[in-house]
Amino acid sequence: MMADGWLEVAHRDELQPGMMKRVDIAGQRYLLANAGGQIYAVDDLCSHEEVSLYLGCIDGDTIKCSLHGSRFSLKNGEPLDPPATEPIKTYPIKISSDHIYLMKKTA
Numbered sequence: 001m002m003a004d005g006w007l008e009v010a011h012r013d014e015l016q017p018g019m020m021k022r023v024d025i026a027g028q029r030y031l032l033a034n035a036g037g038q039i040y041a042v043d044d045l046c047s048h049e050e051v052s053l054y055l056g057c058i059d060g061d062t063i064k065c066s067l068h069g070s071r072f073s074l075k076n077g078e079p080l081d082p083p084a085t086e087p088i089k090t091y092p093i094k095i096s097s098d099h100i101y102l103m104k105k106t107a
């Protein structure tokens with residue numbers, strides 16, 4: 001845990017390129033993904049149906065849903081293929097002393 005709203009969610013070793021981690025913070029699930037060395041944090045739930053994107057796979061800088069195949073940009077959460085039409089949320093990440101921190105935004 002870190003002050004000023006940043007939450008420690010992983011150690012860098014847990015997220016080598018191509019790896020994902022799902023974290024639950026106060027009942028909300030987030031997905032961390034290392035796409036080609038860049039770490040992103042997005043909502044774990046697909047915007048199409050309530051399916052965990054953790055069950056999908058990283059494809060370039062997108063996460064592909066395992067159920068109907070929509071890909072979402074890990075950079076901005078936008079859906080790139082049907083059937084999903086709504087974006088997923090993305091969250092700021094920072095890395096300090098090999099620990100990964102997520103900024104949980106409140107709506």
Ligand code: FES
Nearest residue numbers: 046048049065068
């Ligand atoms: S549940 Fe993800 S694309 Fe349908």
